[in-house]
Amino acid sequence: MAQIPDSVIEEILAKADIESVVGKYVSFTKRTGQNLFGLCPFHSEKTPSFSVSLNKGIYHCFGCGKGGNSIGFIMEIEKLTYPEAIRFLGEQYGVEVPVTSGGDNNGSEKKMKERVYALLTEAARFFYASFVGDVGKVARDYAAKRNLSKDTLRAFGIGYAPEGWDNLYQHLINKGYTDEEMRVSGLFTVSKKTGKLIDLFRGRLMFPIFDSFGKIIAFGGRSLGDEMPKYVNSPDSLVYKKQEHLYGLNFAKKAKSNQLIIVEGYMDTIAMHQAGITNAVASLGTAFTDSQLRLASRYAEEVVFFFDSDKAGQNAAIRAIRMMLKFLKKMSGLKIRIKIAYVPDGKDPDEYIRNNGKDSFATVVANAKDVDDYLFERAYNDNCDEDGKLDQYKYQDDIILYGSWIQDELRREKMATNAAVYLGANYKTVLNRMNEVMNSAIAEQAAADKRDLIRSEKDTVRQRVEENEGDEPVTQDVVADVRKTNSDIVYLQELKLFVLAVRLKELLATDVDREDVLRPGDFRGENMKKIIEFFLKNFDERYGINEALLINELSKTTLNGMPAEEVYLRACDQFNDSNNSDVRRDEYLMTVYDLRLKQIDGMERMIVKYLEAATGAKKDDLLLRYRKLNAYREHLIAKRDKL
Ligand SMILES: [Zn+2]
Known part of the structure; x- marks a missing residue:
């Protein structure tokens, strides 16, 4: 490979x-x-x-x-x-990367992908042949009704999926594709009756969906009459994640415009390209996603959105804007300007171009508003009654919220200044409120991120526990014959606990329950136990431990066969530090609880083993210990879950 x-x-x-x-x-x-x-x-x-x-x-x-x-x-x-x-x-x-068969990716998956790409291209050929053949008349009539020119049809590879359950299936079988390859291509579904693969697209006008390099990765199919649903799209597949692509981008990037126009669907995009507006793209049957915004930013400096003018469209606009601004706040280096355009009279862009021509549409695009100006107007218009009277309370809520979404300080201040006029307030007060809402939103998000982080950490710890299952060293005097471990052994999680404890400094005394402070018994190796004893003895409740002193002590001993000092310093690099003391404390606690829970598991397994042979008082004693361990486990889990 x-x-x-x-x-x-x-x-x-x-x-x-x-x-x-x-x-x-x-x-x-x-x-x-x-x-x-x-x-x-x-x-x-x-x-x-x-x-x-x-x-x-x-x-x-x-x-x-x-x-x-x-x-x-x-x-x-x-x-x-x-x-x-x-x-x-x-x-x-500009570095040439040779095409390799495998890379570190799974070779068979790579091969499968290549097969699926070829299959999709073959399917596009089949749909195109059907479109131009006898069976395709109904589709050609429809395309003519929609004024799609021959050139457009060819450029976009538009085809027709004939009526019937297995036309495409039979075609691909004859071309040598397997059921498995078809199953993962997203073009088939399984018949509930027979359990066999059947064509997903039947009696539909077919739009191949390309990635930004022009490779076919999926299809969309539109009904030709009133059948519902109007559109059927390939599901996500081995080669397609709809949230990560923009329909028409492979064509639009050739326009070399610094702007992309984002419209609703395949037909809108195609109509715009046919009308000479070649920088139009569409999101693929989903709300615009952050991956799509990032993709757009690779090809353009500015994106112009069209939203429907009805209530649903306007609500969708606010949701999309909120998502994008939140994303841009995180990706602070990603430079892309967001604009919102209105089509006069609430028409589709497509319809508008047909009635008014390309130039007049260009004016509509040129009049698109910057997203903050759009939000400013929305807050006003949404809260004005028919007589033009502004509901100041509702306006205040909206404008403060919208202001809190704006990343750029100057633009936020401008919004506050303009809003202050409607509110009859000082702009600084308005700005402060916007900042407050912004900061609390960041704090909320940070808490959510942290929960995710801890959850994923928990998962890896669990994984480690599972991996270690079977050779769990047992410590303390729970069971008479403790399995012997190397005296200088130290486990990764133990090291982590130690590093985190050192970093907590005085907070280990002031901010952590006494029972949660690390103790020699948390560690399995004798050397590590001695280090912990030294640490606790020299710990100062005002300053924590003197690290130079600690390192001096470490230099006298070994861990896992290496100088302990080196092991410790490496661990310091490995376990990252947060500058937030709450985060640091919680991480420490998470680690100590998980470590102790893991130990309990090991001890319980040991007890169960001994119970088999035990009788009388010995048995009662073991049972008592078992119950105590269980109670301690519950206690730890309760504490951990509170974090
Ligand atoms: Zn980070």
């Missing part, structure tokens, strides 16, 4: 310098020497804990703990695999 050569990876790491890679997503607010700081794109925060080290070529977040090099950053933020991230950077930085 061919791998991407190291020389290519080295070239990419040399060219794709960490500052420019990360800078596309994060705007740096502080620079000290070789370090840059900004708001973390992976978790919500008010003060920057995300840093980039220029000389090391890495990023690191002290808040959520994410870190790595340029390639790792792209994997994390673009949700790509390692070879995909290399390809992604190669394209951006």
Whole structure:
């Protein structure tokens, strides 16, 4: 299996310098020497804990703990695999990445993907042949009714899926595709009656959906009459995630415009392209997503949205704007200007172009409003009655909320200043309120992010417990013959607990229940137990431990066969620090509870084993211990779940 050569990876790491890679997503607010700081794109925060080290070529977040090099950053933020991230950077930085059969991806999955791409292209051929053949008359008539020109039909690869249950299926079987390949292609569904694969698209006008490079990845099908549903779309599949693509982008990017016009569906996009507005794209049967906004930002500096003018359309507009502004706040380095356009008389863009022509539509686009101006007007218009009387209370709620979404301070201040006139208030008071709402929203989001983080941490801890199952060392005097462990052994989670405890400093005494303070019994190795004894003995309730003293002590002993001092310093690098003391304390507590719970599991397993052979008083004693352990477990779980 061919791998991407190291020389290519080295070239990419040399060219794709960490500052420019990360800078596309994060705007740096502080620079000290070789370090840059900004708001973390992976978790919500008010003060920057995300840093980039220029000389090391890495990023690191002290808040959520994410870190790595340029390639790792792209994997994390673009949700790509390692070879995909290399390809992604190669394209951006002009490094040729040879096509490999496997990369570190699973080779068979890669092969399957190639088969599915080929299958989709074959399906498009089949639909196109049906469209131009005898069976396609009904579809051609429909296309003519919609004024779609021959050139347009060809350019967009429009086809027809004939009536019948298995036309495409039979065609692909004859071309040598297997049931399994068809199953994952998204073009088939399973018959409830027979359990066999049947065509998903029947009697529909077919739109191939392309990725931004022009590869067919899915299809949309429109009914030709009144059958419902009007549109059927391929489900997400091995090669297609609808939230991550924009319909028509492969064509629109050729327009080399710095602007993308976002419309509702396939037909709108196609009609606009036919009318000469070639920078139009559509989201694919979903509300516009943040992945789509990021995708758009790679090709344009500005996106112009059209929303329906009815109530539902206007509500959708607010939801989409809120989502996008929230996303842009996190991705502070992502520069894209959002504009909202209205089609006069509440018409579709498509309809408007047909009636008024391309030039007049260009004026509509040119009159699109910046998103903050749009919100400002919305707050006013939504809260005015027919006589033009403003409901100041409702207006106040809306405008403060909208202001809190605006990332740019100047634009926020401008909104506050203008709103202050309607509210008869001082702009500073209005601005303060906007800032308050903004900050509490960030705090709320940060709490939610932290819960996610802790949940994923819990999962990895559980995984480790499961992995370790069977050789759980037992400590303390619960069972008479404690299994012997190497005296200098230390487990990763134990190290983590120790590092976190040292970092808590005096908070370990003031902010943590006495019973939750670490103790020698939490550690399995003798050397580690002695280190903990030293730590507790020298712990100062006002300052924590003197780290120089601690390191001096560590230098006298070993852990896992290495100098303990080195093990400790490495662990300090590995377990990230938050600058928020609550986060640090909770992380510490999470670790101590999980570690103790894991120990309880081990002891209980041991007791169960001994119980089999035990009788009389010995048995009662074991049972009593078992019950005590159980009670302690409940107690720990209750505490952990409160975090
Ligand atoms: Zn972070």
